[in-house]
Every structure is written in structure tokens, then in C-alpha cells.
């Protein structure tokens with residue numbers, strides 16, 4: 001078909017290239033059971049598109065005589081069956097990639113084998129595909145594998161299926177046969193997450209309806225296979241989605257250039273955009289988009305670029321740059337679907353290497369919820385996964401990552417697990433959702449769930465409360481490393497104030513974890529969430545007129561700042577207990593520092609996680625130099641006049657709800 | 660206020676999807692960057708051919724404004740075309756200022772292994788495969804970037820982009836790591852390595868179109884010019900230097916020829932051609948209908964030759 005349109009002059013060649021340059025790219029996967037005729041059909045497509053060279057054709061004639069399974073002159077299947085052993089056995093056993101083009105489009109075929117045990121290859125082939133051709137032998141109709149392959153394709157995010165009813169020549173091109181298979185597939189496919197299904201009656205061997213509509217099927221009014229492939233809409237989702245830019249490399253050729261190389265995996269970025277660097281959360285603006293070919297004014301999905309930022313903030317490989325107002329999830333725990341790819345079964349609790357976008361950490365499968373029977377699509381209880389099984393599980397990471405659900409973003413929602421000893425890729429994972437809302441990371445800036453929510457103010461003013469209790473409401477935030485003395489000092493102060501007639505209560509970070517924060521761990525974002533909840537409680541206590549002493553490690557400056565905003569700057573006093581990590585470690589009786597140093601406790605601020613000492617505290621107590629009594633005296637003496645000063649403040653400005 | 664303004668703005672224009680060539684380019688750049696980050700000591704296998712030229716160009720793009728953070732390695736069989744060596748030294752070393760490690764199998768050279776007296780299998784093994792392994796071991800490279808494409812040859816169609824090699828540099832087609840999305844498994848133990856093929860998804864036409872589009876310098880042997888050649892077993896062989904052994908009654912003849920692929924001159928066939936520009940080459944490519952490896956004598960010696968060579972460690 002393409003021979004007629006081949007260029008014969010340089011000018012025509014130039015035109016050809018100009019057209020060729022503008023082509024887009026469709027990646028599709030082909031799947032079917034053994035002997036459904038997949039290789040034959042692909043060979044036929046390659047021949048039809050003129051993607052076969054003369055010497056390959058010559059070799060094909062020679063091979064057809066040797067290995068061919070058809071008594072004819074040429075067996076198109078031999079064009080695509082690649083490896084020596086497989087060829088001798090006459091079967092395809094791995095994923096192979098083929099290339100061809102038509103005047104409209106360029107195609108990459110991921111050819112996946114039909115063996116029952118090769119779910120893993122099918123998943124591999126489907127991972128990068130936008131469409132799938134599912135083959136059915138017209139004589140056999142839909143098989144268990146047809147369902148399995150369609151399911152795996154949809155699971156891996158392939159939204160467009162083409163059901164190719166093949167070998168129509170062997171059923172005398174009967175419409176009834178085709179319609180029956182079509183009806184059966186139609187009722188099945190409703191259970192899958194797909195957008196579009198095409199049904200075609202074909203003969204790969206004879207070429208019916210492959211490149212052109214066939215006279216043998218006058219009852220079929222639809223397009224040929226090639227026509228369908230040329231017109232399948234391409235996924236635009238990724239470039240219209242939200243900006244996700246996983247940092248691949250930090251570029252520092254000289255002191256005055258610092259850039260971050262990577263590929264925009266979704267969305268669009270421009271200089272001036274306000275961005276956040278996750279999982280840390282620091283914000284800045286994009287300064288420029290640097291490439292070898294000059295600076296860009298914008299870049300969208302699939303562009304490989306280098307970003308420079310306005311501020312010199314700390315950015316590392318594995319971080320994700322996003323628009324500050326459209327963040328993904330950030331966290332260490334989420335639910336995911338796993339396709340198990342190893343002979344060694346999944347071991348819950350075992351540590352695996354984890355790779356997602358450009359980030360790499362370790363992961364455990366905390367527990368398996370269920371396994372999916374790929375033939376019935378039913379959920380089955382399971383405690384492990386074997387080779388080629390698919391299940392849903394809870395994943396817990398060592399360090400937090402930024403991610404989206406795979407349904408929404410195939411790039412930031414995908415991961416692999418790798419065995420730490422054999423280095424085998426043991427699983428492909430697709431993130432479903434964060435474990436629970438509580439862990440969705442950044443709740444500080446979450447918008448209200450509903451626009452209809454109203455605030456009904458209390459009729460009791462804060463002045464009335466002050467008069468009742470005899471003092472102003474305030475929150476005293478005690479921060480410092482584990483072992484700095486926060487809890488000791490906090491409870492001592494609580495007692496002292498209480499005895500003096502104050503309405504006071506103590507919020508202790510550890511204690512909260514037994515109740516309202518019992519679902520939280522110790523990652524940076526879970527610590528952050530714990531403090532956010534404490535800040536909200538402190539605010540309620542203050543609104544109720546009470547004094548609140550809050551003792552928290554609060555390792556990150558950014559999180560402390562946010563907590564202050566929740567409570568209200570005017571009624572918050574921040575006291576920093578400045579004992580050094582060395583002293584805290586020596587004083588520590590609980591053995592936590594040693595455990596952290598041995599690596600048993602991860603994310604331990606000051607040892608295995610960063611601690612940013614405050615520079616803006618209202619009072620600093622050197623708890624490593626002073627005795628506990630002296631600290632208490634100093635704190636008490638410092639606090640009272642400040643509380644007294646708050647009493648005099650104007651009611652209107654201290655009204656909690658306007659704070 | 661800003662929200663209201665944004666809502667009133669016309670809907671964003673539909674982004675045209677990036678063309679296939681830009682997608683391939685971006686994919687390759689991504690692969691180069693992953694390699695540089697994930698491995699301790701990567702190397703770029705540089706054969707001086709057109710695919711190597713494209714590789715080099717992509718590497719320069721990937722790391723800009725830095726230089727590629729790895730050296731180039733050229734396995735010199737000692738029977739390279741002279742123009743290849745000149746290109747390597749003048750353009751890559753001098754003009755681009757890149758480090759090129761040149762490795763020769765001295766033992767083979769001393770033993771006088773040459774493409775005339777030895778079968779292509781022995782010759783390739785001694786002067787290409789062995790020295791490649793030697794050089795990789797000697798420098799302790801844990802990743803080697805090569806210009807192989809899946810469309811070159813049937814057995815390559817199943818090759819991974821990150822292809823694992825054991826401590827003896829062997830490839831096991833039955834035991835490959837599954838490769839999902841662009842999440843490449845780059846983990847290796849000491850002594851093991853990965854061959855990385857950033858051009859896996861490119862076709863020959865893509866390579867030429869890219870060379871044209873980006874004005875990438877290539878060795879002039881690709882362009883047709885009058886050259887002294889002799890005809891052997893159906894191939895035009897260039898008489899490149901005085902080491903060429905002419906048979907009795909063989910007379911070099913000056914003809915317009917060019918090379919579709921570059922290797923050792925005594926076993927690399929030229930094709931008669933008038934194409935002296937990239938455009939001309941593309942035109943020939945579109946009409947010629949002969950796959951590019953045909954000019955390489957070593958490929959034809961038996962069925963599945965390539966697959967066997969790969970298992971043994973040849974690229």
C-alpha cells in the first residue's frame with residue numbers, strides 16, 4: 001500500500017519527512033491465547049504497512065519453508081517470532097516490540113504472549129500501551145484467557161480495547177459467529193474500566209479487514225483494523241492533568257547555576273509558576289525552563305527539561321515539583337494493586353526495594369486484603385501472592401513520596417518492587433488510594449469539604465470567660481528534641497498553675513497518640529498531622545477560656561509556623577527547650593536514641609530525620625545546662641506577666657473566631 | 660477575585676500532542692539521565708557510526724549545561740575506516756572536548772588476527788567482543804550505553820531497554836527482568852552490569868530524520884562519493900589502506916558508493932549510490948527496501964547469528 005506513494009525526488013522526500021515528522025505515536029498491546037493467530041496478524045499488519053524490507057521478505061520465504069506452519073508460500077507469523085528456541089517450538093514466550101507506520105501515525109506494538117502462566121508479560125506489555133487488541137479465535141469463542149487479558153489491560157490503564165475475532169475464514173465468514181462473540185464480550189466488558197471497545201471480524205492469514213474492508217464480510221460495515229488503529233484517540237489526559245515533575249538529576253555545573261532535570265510526566269509548567277517541592281513542601285517559583293536548544297516559555301507532558309527555581313531550596317532526586325495549589329498525595333502508606341511477577345511468593349512484612357517515578361526507598365506489604373481471581377474477577381481472601389497473581393494490599397514505605405492514584409495518573413501512580421537480594425523485579429504496583437484520609441499528608445491547607453458549612457458563634461464572649469476564670473486564654477508551645485524535658489517541664493508547670501487557681505491543661509504529643517492520633521506513625525507528615533490536630537485542640541481549649549500547655553518535638557519550622565497560625569499568633573507563646581542531641585541522648589533512659597541509631601526507629605528527629613531548631617522562639621531554655629527546677633522557675637516567672645498582659649487586650653481582636 | 664478572572668478567561672487551547680520524534684527524544688534523554696544517576700560508573704559505547712552520533716547528541720542534550728558525566732569507549736578493531744578515526748579525533752575529542760577511551764585487543768593484534776585469514780566469527784570475537792569485555796572489566800563500568808535499536812533485527816525485538824548482564828557479560832533471553840512503564844530496574848551486584856539502549860524504540864528512518872532535523876555531524880562515509888572499491892561476494896569493499904589484500908586479477912575501481920553501516924572496512928559492503936545529502940539518503944532508504952544490516956558480512960553467516968553473539972557478549 002505504501003509503495004505507490006513513495007517519494008521519487010528530493011522535494012517529495014522533503015514533503016514526506018515533513019509529514020512524517022508531524023505524526024503522533026500510538027503504543028498498543030496485542031494479546032490472545034496461543035494459536036489464536038496473533039503473530040500472523042501482526043505480521044500481516046507489518047506487511048500491509050510496508051514495514052518489511054526485501055531482504056527480510058526473502059529470509060521469510062526461506063524460513064517459511066523451514067519452520068512455517070502453513071503450507072503456503074509465506075507465513076506472516078515468522079516475521080515476528082523472534083528467539084531461536086521459541087521459533088523451533090513455534091511459540092512466543094516473551095514481550096516483543098514491533099514498529100510500523102502509516103501515512104497518519106507511527107505505531108509501537110508490544111506483543112505479549114498467550115500462555116496462561118504469562119500474566120506478568122501481559123502486564124509488562126500493557127503498562128505503556130494506550131490501546132489493546134484482544135484476539136479471539138472465531139471457532140473457539142471467548143476463553144478464560146480472553147477475560148483475563150482484557151482485565152489485565154484495563155487494570156494497567158488501557159482504556160481502549162479492540163476485540164479482533166480472528167480466523168473468520170475457518171467459519172465461512174458467518175455473521176452469526178461474530179455476533180455471538182461480540183454479545184458475549186459486550187456483557188463481560190461492562191465490568192471493566194474501559195472507555196471504548198471496537199469489534200472486528202478478521203482473518204490475519206488471508207488479510208480480511210486488516211488493511212481494507214473485505215468482500216468476504218459484506219455484513220460488516222465498520223472500518224478495517226488499520227483504520228481503527230489510525231483513528232483511536234490518544235490519551236490526552238497526561239498533558240491536561242496536573243503538573244507533576246519528578247526530579248531526576250540535580251545539575252550544578254558551577255556555583256551560579258543550579259537546575260533540576262527531569263521529564264514533565266503530566267500537566268504544564270511555565271516560568272513564574274508557583275510550585276511546591278514534595279514531599280518536603282517548600283514553595284518557590286519557577287525561574288526558567290532550560291534546554292540544550294534554548295529556554296522554553298512552557299513545557300508540557302513528556303518534555304525532558306531542566307528547571308531552575310527562584311529560591312535556593314534543597315531539592316533532591318526523587319522529589320516531585322508540582323503546582324503549589326494542586327498537590328498530589330504525600331505519604332508513606334497507601335493501598336495498591338499488585339501484579340506478582342516472581343517465582344518467590346510475596347512475603348508480607350518483608351522489605352523490598354521500591355521505585356516510583358525517580359524516587360527509590362524501601363517498602364513492606366503490611367497486609368494483603370484480597371486476591372482477584374482473574375477469570376471470574378471475584379475477590380478471594382488471601383495471605384500471600386504467587387507468580388502471576390493479582391491482589392490488593394496495604395503498602396508502607398520507609399520514606400514519604402508524592403503520588404496520585406493510578407486511575408488519575410499512570411506515571412505517578414505506578415511503582416515496582418524489587419527483591420533486595422536477587423534484584424529481581426517481583427511486582428508491578430498501581431496505587432489505589434491513600435490508606436485513610438488522615439494520612440493524605442498535607443491537611444493544613446485542605447479546603448472545606450462543603451461550601452454550605454457555616455459557623456455559628458458562641459454567645460459567650462472571651463471577655464466573659466476571662467472574667468469567670470480570672471485569666472486570659474493562651475497556648476504555651478514547648479518544643480525540642482526527644483529527651484529535652486518537654487513533658488517533665490510541661491506537667492510541672494501545669495501543676496504549678498493549677499495549684500495557683502488557673503484553668504490549665506496539658507497536651508502531650510505522646511499522649512495524643514494513644515487516642516485522637518492513634519492512627520498516626522512517625523513519618524514527617526504524620527508528625528505534622530499530629531501537631532495539626534494538637535493545634536486544633538489547643539485552639540478549642542483556648543476558645544473555651546483555658547490555658548493549654550502543648551509539648552511536641554515539632555521538628556520542622558514550616559509545620560511549627562502553620563500550628564501557630566491555627567492557634568493564633570496573639571495567644572501563642574513558643575518556648576524552645578534547647579538541649580543538644582548529645583545531651584538528650586545521654587539522658588534518654590528509654591533507649592530510643594540507641595534504637596534509632598541502630599536503624600530500628602526510622603524518622604527519629606535529630607538522628608535519622610532532620611531537626612530544624614527554631615530561630616523564632618519567644619523564650620529559649622537551655623535545659624541541658626539548667627536544672628529542671630531552675631527551668632521551671634524561669635518559665636513560670638516569664639509566663640505570668642505575659643498572661644497578665646493578654647488580659648488587658650481588646651475583646652474584639654482576641655475573639656477566637658476572628659483570629 | 661483572581662478566581663473570578665480565571666473563570667472568565669477563554670478555555671485553554673488544546674495542546675497538540677508532541678510528535679513521535681520529540682517523544683522518542685524525550686524518552687532517550689530520560690534513559691540517559693536515569694543511567695547517570697543510578698550507576699556508579701557508566702560508559703557510552705561509541706562506535707563512531709550514525710547511531711553513535713545520535714547517542715552522543717542526545718547525551719549532550721540530556722546533561723546540558725553540563726557535559727555528559729561519563730566517558731566514551733571505542734573498541735578499535737584496528738581495521739576501522741580511516742575516516743572514522745579522523746572523525747573521532749577531530750570532532751569528538753577536539754571540537755566537543757569529550758573523553759574517549761580507545762581500547763584495542765593487543766593480544767589479538769599481535770597475533771595478527773585479521774578479517775582476511777580468520778572467519779568472521781573468530782575475528783569478531785577476538786577483535787570486538789573480547790576487547791569490549793576486557794575494557795568493561797578493566798575500568799569497572801557497571802553500565803554501558805549502546806545504540807542498539809529493536810527494529811534492527813528480529814532477536815533484538817525482545818531486548819530490554821535496561822538489559823541485565825551477568826558477571827561474564829552474558830545475556831540470558833529466558834531470564835530477563837520485566838520492564839514496566841519507565842521504571843527501570845537498575846539494581847546490580849558487584850561485577851554484574853547493565854547494557855542500556857536509549858534508542859530501543861527508534862527506527863532507522865527516525866534516526867535519519869533526527870540527524871537531518873538536528874544537523875548532527877556524521878562520518879562522511881555515509882554520503883556517496885567516488886571511492887576505490889572491489890567487488891567481493893556481491894559486496895563493494897573499499898580499499899581503504901595498503902593492508903587490503905587484493906586477490907589476483909582484482910583491480911580497484913572508482914565508483915560512487917556510500918555505506919549504510921560502518922564497521923571494519925574489509926568486511927563492510929558499500930552500496931552504489933548518488934545520495935550525497937541526508938535527504939538523499941532518506942530517499943534511498945524509502946525506496947531501497949533493504950534492511951541496513953545487509954551490508955555487514957558478519958550477520959549473514961548463519962541464522963540467528965545475532966542472538967548467539969549477544970549471548971556471548973557481543974553488542
Ligand SMILES: Nc1nc2c(ncn2[C@@H]2O[C@H](COP(=O)(O)OP(=O)(O)O)[C@@H](O)[C@H]2O)c(=O)[nH]1
Pocket residue numbers: 032033034035036037038039040041069070077091092114166167168169170202203204205206
Ligand atoms: N485459517 C486461518 N488460520 C490462521 C489465521 N491466523 C492464524 N492462523 C493460523 O493459526 C496458527 C497460529 O497462528 P500464530 O499467529 O502463530 O498464533 P499465535 O500463537 O497467537 O501467535 C498458525 O497455524 C496460523 O497459520 C487466520 O486468520 N485464518
